[in-house]
Amino acid sequence: MRVSKNSINSMRQAISEALSLIDYSFNDNIKSVVIKPNLCYYWDYSTGQTTDPRFVAALIDLIRKKISPEPNISIVESDASAMKCAHVFRMLGYEKLSNDYDVELVNLSKDKSETIATTAGDLRVNVSLPQTIAKADLKLNVTKIKYTMEPIKITCALKNIFGCNPYPRKFRYHPKLEETIVAINKIMRFDLNIIDGNIVSGIQPRRIGLVMASTDPVAIDAAASEIAGVNPRTIRYLQIAKEEGLGKTSFIPKGVPIGYFKSVYPRKTINKKLMSKAYSLVTRIGLSRKIGLG
Amino acid sequence: MSPIKLGVIGLGYIGQIHLRHIKRILNAQVVAAADLSKKALTKARNNGVENTYSNYEQLLENPEIDAVIIALPTHLHLECALRAAEAKKHIFLEKPIARNVKEAKEIVSAAYKNSVKLMVGYPLRFNTEFRELKQRISKGEFGDVEIAYATYISSGPFFHRAEGYAPVPVPEWWFNKELTGGGVLIDLGSHIINLLRWYFGEITDIRAQLGYRFNMDVEDSAMCLARFQNGTRAAVNVGWFSQQYQLKVDLLGSVKHATLSHVPSNPISTVIQMLTSGTSRFYFPHKSELQYFVDCLIRELNPEPSGQDGLKDLETITKAYENQIHLE
Numbered sequence: 001m002r003v004s005k006n007s008i009n010s011m012r013q014a015i016s017e018a019l020s021l022i023d024y025s026f027n028d029n030i031k032s033v034v035i036k037p038n039l040c041y042y043w044d045y046s047t048g049q050t051t052d053p054r055f056v057a058a059l060i061d062l063i064r065k066k067i068s069p070e071p072n073i074s075i076v077e078s079d080a081s082a083m084k085c086a087h088v089f090r091m092l093g094y095e096k097l098s099n100d101y102d103v104e105l106v107n108l109s110k111d112k113s114e115t116i117a118t119t120a121g122d123l124r125v126n127v128s129l130p131q132t133i134a135k136a137d138l139k140l141n142v143t144k145i146k147y148t149m150e151p152i153k154i155t156c157a158l159k160n161i162f163g164c165n166p167y168p169r170k171f172r173y174h175p176k177l178e179e180t181i182v183a184i185n186k187i188m189r190f191d192l193n194i195i196d197g198n199i200v201s202g203i204q205p206r207r208i209g210l211v212m213a214s215t216d217p218v219a220i221d222a223a224a225s226e227i228a229g230v231n232p233r234t235i236r237y238l239q240i241a242k243e244e245g246l247g248k249t250s251f252i253p254k255g256v257p258i259g260y261f262k263s264v265y266p267r268k269t270i271n272k273k274l275m276s277k278a279y280s281l282v283t284r285i286g287l288s289r290k291i292g293l294g
Numbered sequence: 295m296s297p298i299k300l301g302v303i304g305l306g307y308i309g310q311i312h313l314r315h316i317k318r319i320l321n322a323q324v325v326a327a328a329d330l331s332k333k334a335l336t337k338a339r340n341n342g343v344e345n346t347y348s349n350y351e352q353l354l355e356n357p358e359i360d361a362v363i364i365a366l367p368t369h370l371h372l373e374c375a376l377r378a379a380e381a382k383k384h385i386f387l388e389k390p391i392a393r394n395v396k397e398a399k400e401i402v403s404a405a406y407k408n409s410v411k412l413m414v415g416y417p418l419r420f421n422t423e424f425r426e427l428k429q430r431i432s433k434g435e436f437g438d439v440e441i442a443y444a445t446y447i448s449s450g451p452f453f454h455r456a457e458g459y460a461p462v463p464v465p466e467w468w469f470n471k472e473l474t475g476g477g478v479l480i481d482l483g484s485h486i487i488n489l490l491r492w493y494f495g496e497i498t499d500i501r502a503q504l505g506y507r508f509n510m511d512v513e514d515s516a517m518c519l520a521r522f523q524n525g526t527r528a529a530v531n532v533g534w535f536s537q538q539y540q541l542k543v544d545l546l547g548s549v550k551h552a553t554l555s556h557v558p559s560n561p562i563s564t565v566i567q568m569l570t571s572g573t574s575r576f577y578f579p580h581k582s583e584l585q586y587f588v589d590c591l592i593r594e595l596n597p598e599p600s601g602q603d604g605l606k607d608l609e610t611i612t613k614a615y616e617n618q619i620h621l622e
Contacts, residue, residue, distance in 0.1 A: 041452075042452040042464065042508070043452070043537070044507070044508070047537060081463060082462055082463040082464070083463075084466075087464075087469055090508075090509050090510070091508040091509055091510060092508075093509070095509065096509070275562075278562070
């Protein structure tokens with residue numbers, strides 16, 4: 001769906017229409033809701049890199065209208081190598097949202113968690129499942145579409161849930177990042193994935209007004225990849241996720257034709273792709289450190 | 295002539311840049327480095343620094359060292375500079391000189407009492423184009439500069455998470471007003487205030503309108519209006535709010551106008567420049583300021599920007615904080 005105006009009302013309407021298109025209805029017995037936005041770094045919604053707090057506000061309005069005003073709603077994120085929740089909640093407007101909408105902000109890195117052993121592809125890994133996520137009746141993944149480093153290529157629904165991993169030094173997973181993303185998604189299965197694509201980052205931020213929803217995180221990621229001009233078949237973690245039963249890479253688009261969003265998404269140019277590969281190579285061979293860039 | 299022996303205190307972002315440059319300047323040798331990070335010290339040792347310390351007081355006890363480069367967080371400037379002055383080490387101190395005027399005065403006074411040279415790091419003063427602009431102003435090429443616009447906008451401590459680059463952690467002290475002494479006005483504003491004071495002389499009046507887009511304790515943008523003793527007026531815009539870097543000065547004179555920008559090179563040019571000269575065009579002024587500092591020590595000259603300059607900048611910024619304009 002498209003957000004027609006840059007306002008909470010317009011966002012609420014677009015989310016509502018997107019949920020209608022996929023015939024999604026909220027269960028009446030929900031007591032606790034977890035919302036996982038993408039708050040990767042200290043950049044606000046205008047960059048297209050982080051979930052707009054107004055989009056989350058619109059979703060909270062909708063939950064309270066469709067379910068009841070009662071459910072406890074928690075917005076969750078975890079500390080990362082370069083980002084601390086305490087600062088990001090405040091800097092990106094989530095502290096204000098918490099006060100205005102009476103919702104809780106939870107730093108999953110400080111939440112109690114239990115360790116669960118799982119596998120993904122050839123990886124055997126222990127995943128920490130935070131209590132707030134484990135106990136939630138409804139888990140909502142409110143993500144962005146972004147280009148990211150090779151070989152991941154695209155950050156969307158599955159990668160956003162990687163951010164629920166409470167361990168802050170996430171770079172330690174990078175050698176097996178694709179399998180780890182899938183493993184964490186196997187342990188933390190979210191009920192609904194919604195893309196806040198009102199502003200997308202691409203090679204530059206652009207307001208395209210996209211709202212997309214699906215209960216299948218693999219399908220929504222495949223659709224998002226196509227919009228961003230990346231062949232989903234070249235994204236290895238989507239294939240692993242499919243093999244592990246997290247969803248399908250095929251999808252049936254509904255609503256505004258996907259071709260429209262493909263045409264307006266700020267896609268990578270050949271120059272940018274080459275630069276990205278060159279930087280990746282420079283980093284891999286350690287040249288960046290030698291010349292003082294790393 | 296024996297080289298000036300330098301110690302680098304603080305191996306964070308700017309300390310690493312200085313360390314890299316010292317190896318490439320004339321008549322200087324880096325003999326020691328101090329930092330709390332073992333990783334940073336190991337890196338320094340691997341780069342040929344003989345003596346590394348986790349405590350800068352031990353570095354200051356090293357009799358071999360003539361001068362120190364202090365590249366610590368702002369709240370640590372005072373104590374470290376006082377200790378360095380007492381140890382009779384000449385000091386190159388990163389800007390801002392201190393968190394507040396009181397601390398800055400103590401630093402300047404300690405350097406004077408102990409007869410050590412004190413220079414504050416303002417690399418814009420060593421940028422070739424900005425230096426040429428100073429000469430052109432002095433020669434009267436622009437007539438009377440009636441209005442100056444200076445803009446310094448960047449991501450500040452919140453480094454650009456550019457596509458393909460890893461995100462950079464922000465040290466905790468940046469989030470604490472007690473430790474920084476202020477926000478972007480003291481961080482980037484000090485560069486601009488120093489540059490404009492160099493061009494036009496003392497500021498007689500300054501007012502500021504501060505912005506808080508990111509809800510921090512400190513301002514992340516500031517618009518200042520200033521009047522100089524010579525009659526020039528300036529509008530200064532500084533901010534940490536943008537992914538795009540902009541450093542630009544416009545001079546509107548009674549005869550002629552000028553526009554000058556300091557622009558980072560693209561990544562490929564940067565890599566080529568680093569490989570061929572050990573620094574990039576963007577960081578060349580940092581290298582030049584260290585060379586100048588070392589030359590001053592050899593020739594027993596007082597380096598500029600001096601501690602007194604750093605103090606004046608801080609007094610001006612303090613005035614701006616006191617004279618805030620509040621917009622409805």
